[in-house]
Amino acid sequence: MFETKITPRVSETDGVGHINNTFIPTWLEAGRHELFKIFTPDLSFENWRMVIVNTNVDYINQIYFGQDVAVKTWIKKIGNTSIVLYEEIHQAGQVCVKATATYVNFNLKTQKPEPIPEDIRIQLKQHMLPESM
Structure with a gap:
């Protein structure tokens, strides 16, 4: 899991x-x-690999000014060219938002999706959503 304050x-x-x-999407x-x-270690848009193709957001509880939030991100699924x-x-202490997003490993030069390389798959697997969730 990735966690961002x-x-x-x-x-x-x-x-x-x-x-x-x-x-919330931001x-x-x-x-x-x-x-x-x-996917793009130098974060350069010249080498950018991730293109978003779908998002879904469920608003569960209100979020207020004056108290930090934690954004938690897991990998739910790894496909051939995409991740969910x-x-x-x-x-x-409350879950306020639940969301999903689908990204495609995309080559901007060829304008085509590409298979996710094995070294990236290994890193992604370290952040998988637990089956109990």
Whole structure:
């Protein structure tokens, strides 16, 4: 699992006092930073490999300004050219968001998906979602 701390900002808070739902996908992406480095160690867009093709977000509990959140990211499935992530955002001991995202290992030069190399698969397997979840 990858875990990233986010400190909610005043500007992300909406008129009813909770974090606006439009910021949640950005926070989820921030939680993928170390995963991006597995596919593109130098994080250069010239060598970028990960293209997002699907996201789903379930809002479970409200998130508020003034208390940090934890974005937790697991690998749910490793396919031939793609991976599925399972993600959660926690605040104050509660799960507030559950999400999934699918990324394809994509070659920008050829504009085609490519099989995920074995060395990357080995690293991804270290972050698999436990079967009990």
